[in-house]
Amino acid sequence: MRIIDLLVSGLTLGAIYALVALGFHLVYRMTGVLDFAQGDKVIIGGLLGLTLVRQGLDTILLVALLVLIAGLLLGIAYDALVILPTQNNGHIATIAATVGIMLVFANGGHLIWGPDGKPFPPVHRGVLEIGEMRIGYQDLLIWVVVIGVAIGLALLLGRSRVGRGMVAAATDPLAAQAVGINVSRMRAIAFALAFGLAALAGVLVAPITLAGGTLGTALTLKGFTGAVLGGLASTRGVIVGAVLLGVIESELAAVIPNSYVDPIVLIALIIVLLVMPNGLFGLRRQRLA
Amino acid sequence: MARAQEGPLLELSGAVYRYGAISALKGVDLHVNRGEAVCVIGPNGAGKTTLARLAGGLYRPAGGTIRVNGEPMPRQPHEAVARGIGSVLEGRHLFVEQTVQTNLELGCYHGNVPKAVVEERLEKVMDLFPVLRKRASQETSTMSGGEQQMVAVGRALMAEPEILILDEPSMGLSPKITGEVFDALEALRKGGLSILLIEQNAPLAFELADRGYLLRQGEVVVEGNIDELTEDEVVRSAYLGA
Numbered sequence: 025m026r027i028i029d030l031l032v033s034g035l036t037l038g039a040i041y042a043l044v045a046l047g048f049h050l051v052y053r054m055t056g057v058l059d060f061a062q063g064d065k066v067i068i069g070g071l072l073g074l075t076l077v078r079q080g081l082d083t084i085l086l087v088a089l090l091v092l093i094a095g096l097l098l099g100i101a102y103d104a105l106v107i108l109p110t111q112n113n114g115h116i117a118t119i120a121a122t123v124g125i126m127l128v129f130a131n132g133g134h135l136i137w138g139p140d141g142k143p144f145p146p147v148h149r150g151v152l153e154i155g156e157m158r159i160g161y162q163d164l165l166i167w168v169v170v171i172g173v174a175i176g177l178a179l180l181l182g183r184s185r186v187g188r189g190m191v192a193a194a195t196d197p198l199a200a201q202a203v204g205i206n207v208s209r210m211r212a213i214a215f216a217l218a219f220g221l222a223a224l225a226g227v228l229v230a231p232i233t234l235a236g237g238t239l240g241t242a243l244t245l246k247g248f249t250g251a252v253l254g255g256l257a258s259t260r261g262v263i264v265g266a267v268l269l270g271v272i273e274s275e276l277a278a279v280i281p282n283s284y285v286d287p288i289v290l291i292a293l294i295i296v297l298l299v300m301p302n303g304l305f306g307l308r309r310q311r312l313a
Numbered sequence: 314m315a316r317a318q319e320g321p322l323l324e325l326s327g328a329v330y331r332y333g334a335i336s337a338l339k340g341v342d343l344h345v346n347r348g349e350a351v352c353v354i355g356p357n358g359a360g361k362t363t364l365a366r367l368a369g370g371l372y373r374p375a376g377g378t379i380r381v382n383g384e385p386m387p388r389q390p391h392e393a394v395a396r397g398i399g400s401v402l403e404g405r406h407l408f409v410e411q412t413v414q415t416n417l418e419l420g421c422y423h424g425n426v427p428k429a430v431v432e433e434r435l436e437k438v439m440d441l442f443p444v445l446r447k448r449a450s451q452e453t454s455t456m457s458g459g460e461q462q463m464v465a466v467g468r469a470l471m472a473e474p475e476i477l478i479l480d481e482p483s484m485g486l487s488p489k490i491t492g493e494v495f496d497a498l499e500a501l502r503k504g505g506l507s508i509l510l511i512e513q514n515a516p517l518a519f520e521l522a523d524r525g526y527l528l529r530q531g532e533v534v535v536e537g538n539i540d541e542l543t544e545d546e547v548v549r550s551a552y553l554g555a
Binding site for chain 2: 185188189191192195196198199200201202203204205206281
């Protein structure tokens, strides 16, 4: 495979990781929680989309929109049923709960839809040819969505009233309450957006990765790795980290056996973190439990 | 905006608060009338900060009642500000990595206040603390303690509260900066703002307040107007160096 083709597939792989990493980033920045169910939310999104397709809905963009809305609602329920009951016991309890939910999502998906990945139709089957470079329209769509989500998040958190409230609530919940910010609502919005984003990602990546199957945990680990590599608290950082991870993986897989790729990437991550503990684009202060 | 009614603006009756098995407040009665400045003094661990947060609607009492303008304190902490309560928290609690202006603007978050009104209120706060005008675009984490305290007071004022609750506003400040902050508080008091001042520095608190309470181990042990407090043996020996 030529380097340019590897780069294209690496960028797509990185963009998929970035969609997971952005969910990690959003929840972490807004609540201080690491949500390890993020990858399996992507799988749930793909399976919900598959259900709609099987019901005869063949406009994939409409499927994506409906799954996005379902994801937003599931995020609110997720906050109420998983996060809220555990938050008073500290971040460790909440993180443990997200790991538990990761397993519930993975096994629940297998019970309802079966353990194997299933084909999922793309938005567009065509390929864009630029000189000798060939890029699938589905790949392009994923890239565009990642860029759009990043810009949207930046505008939401930096310019909108709700976004300012979310940042303030994340920075100092007591002070936020003192100025009239409903901290519980801000947290619910963060989880709704993270679930909605993951569910949307599920529909977009299913034509490439298949819908369902056992990829959720791998997506969680790769999304988290990319986010930490770039800097978990930085929007730009998590995207760069995730895309870098995808490209490196893709290029390495072409020259060494697949089983060596993950250990090499993770060792490289440890070295980066030893030199730059907050990641490549780490903010000065990161909130940790 | 809360309606003005007969009776105290803020009233705690038998307020109880516990941290697990430990009682921080054991039935505190306290009130602040309209236009009045009231101070609460007491040693470390007396329950002053807990009292400030109960009075500010940020904590829910385990027993007793808290009323604002004759009505029960809202159950949700973020709703207290809409009832005319402004809280300046101990340790300032600014939104770090945000500028002075953003911190101040967040002070009127609750009401979805029109931009023009926000601008007006910003001007008022910056007239009160002129140094903030020069620092408007500066991150609060890079400012001195005194300037941060001014931002904290200014942020609470942005909601145009009926009562300002201040928890240890002089803590960690030099006498000069403390004087500037308290001069501003005196101006606000003269302008009709009600104040509940929680303060360890009794002489400073007595300069501003009309009445006061001495809190010890979660209970009010002395109360009265400032003349009565300054004559009280317990207060004189423990807080006025007499």
